[in-house]
Amino acid sequence: DQQVKQNSPSLSVQEGRISILNCDYTNSMFDYFLWYKKYPAEGPTFLISISSIKDKNEDGRFTVFLNKSAKHLSLHIVPSQPGDSAVYFCAAKVNNAGNMLTFGGGTRLMVKP
Amino acid sequence: EPEVTQTPSHQVTQMGQEVILRCVPISNHLYFYWYRQILGQKVEFLVSFYNNEISEKSEIFDDQFSVERPDGSNFTLKIRSTKLEDSAMYFCASSDTSGGASYNEQFFGPGTRLTVL
Numbered sequence: 001d002q003q004v005k006q007n008s009p010s011l012s013v014q015e016g017r018i019s020i021l022n023c024d025y026t027n028s029m030f031d032y033f034l035w036y037k038k039y040p041a042e043g044p045t046f047l048i049s050i051s052s053i054k055d056k057n058e059d060g061r062f063t064v065f066l067n068k069s070a071k072h073l074s075l076h077i078v079p080s081q082p083g084d085s086a087v088y089f090c091a092a093k094v095n096n097a098g099n100m101l102t103f104g105g106g107t108r109l110m111v112k113p
Numbered sequence: 114e115p116e117v118t119q120t121p122s123h124q125v126t127q128m129g130q131e132v133i134l135r136c137v138p139i140s141n142h143l144y145f146y147w148y149r150q151i152l153g154q155k156v157e158f159l160v161s162f163y164n165n166e167i168s169e170k171s172e173i174f175d176d177q178f179s180v181e182r183p184d185g186s187n188f189t190l191k192i193r194s195t196k197l198e199d200s201a202m203y204f205c206a207s208s209d210t211s212g213g214a215s216y217n218e219q220f221f222g223p224g225t226r227l228t229v230l
Contacts, residue, residue, distance in 0.1 A: 034218075043117070043204050043221030044156065089156060099144060099208065099217055100169055103156040 003027045004092050006104035013111050019077040021107050023090030026071065030092040034101065035064060035075045038087045047088075048075070080111045115139045117222035119205050125228045126195055134190045134225045136205030145188045146206040146219060147180065149173070156204065162188065195229045202226050 005024045013019045023033075031052040036044035050057040050064045050073065057064050063076045077084055090104040118137045126132050138145050147159040160170040162180050179191045188207075192199055203226075206219040 036221075041223065043206075043223050045221070046218050049218070091156075093217075099146065099161050099219070100158045100171070101148075101156075101219065102158070105155050 002105075003030075004090055004102050004104040006088075006090055006107050008107050009105070010108040010110070013080045013109065015082055015111055015113050016079045019075075019080045019084065019109055019111065021075040021077075021088050021090075021109065023073045023075075023104050024071060025073075025092055027092070027094075027102070028071070029094045030102075031095050032093045033064070033066060033073050034091045034093075035062075036089045036091060036103075037084075038089060038106070044089055077109075080109075082111050082113050085109055085111045117205055117207055117220050119203075119222040119225050121225060122223070123226045123228070125230065128197055128229055129194050132192050132195055132227060134192075134203050134205075134227070136188045136190070136222055137186050138188055138205065138207030139209070139220055140186070142207035142209045142220070144168075144208045144217075145180075145182070146208075147190045148204045148206065148221075149201040150204065150224075151198075151201040159190070192227075195227075197229050200227055200229045 034049040035047040037047050038044045048059050048062045048064050050066050055066050066073045087106045087108050089106045091101040120135045145162045148156050150156045158171050160174045161168045177193050181189050202224045204224045205222040208217050208219045
């Protein structure tokens with residue numbers, strides 16, 4: 001039951017360029033979305049989130065866009081840096097229904113110097 | 114910066130044995146979680162815990178699993194009789210709000226790698 005999907009297992013980007021990571025979901029009850037970043041041998045680290053009442057949220061180099069009608073969200077990183085190389089997970093939750101996060105499969109981002 | 118810690122970092126056990134995975138959540142957090150990630154698969158929710166009781170659990174969290182907050186700082190996950198398919202990375206997380214209408218950021222620990230032989 002893949003309620004949250006990240007169709008690109010990997011992405012390679014040149015340093016300084018934009019990285020765009022995509023995520024699709026099927027459960028229309030999801031109303032909060034989060035992006036986590038994970039380095040090897042570490043736990044996921046929260047990056048940025050967005051509520052379903054918004055279509056964009058920006059924090060420094062990171063921007064998340066939400067298209068509810070398409071059930072699609074994306075994370076933009078600009079400019080990309082080599083230290084951004086990690087696995088990025090999209091996650092979703094239903095507010096007022098407990099705190100369970102449903103994760104996508106992750107996208108491995110490689111930023112080349 | 115406060116962080117979630119987990120011990121041990123790697124646990125190897127024989128099938129059928131009991132294991133206890135330990136976590137120290139961030140001190141002022143009230144909500145605690147366990148997730149797992151089988152190699153090559155997604156991070157999956159197991160259970161959430163608040164006010165000394167389970168608030169939500171997934172279908173993975175069957176009778177073989179239990180959680181406990183034995184004192185004011187630790188949060189444990191026990192697997193009573195491990196199976197080969199329990200081999201995974203187990204992540205503990207904590208948060209200081211339940212979410213509801215507002216965002217709830219879950220802080221994750223580094224994980225315990227459980228290997229069942």
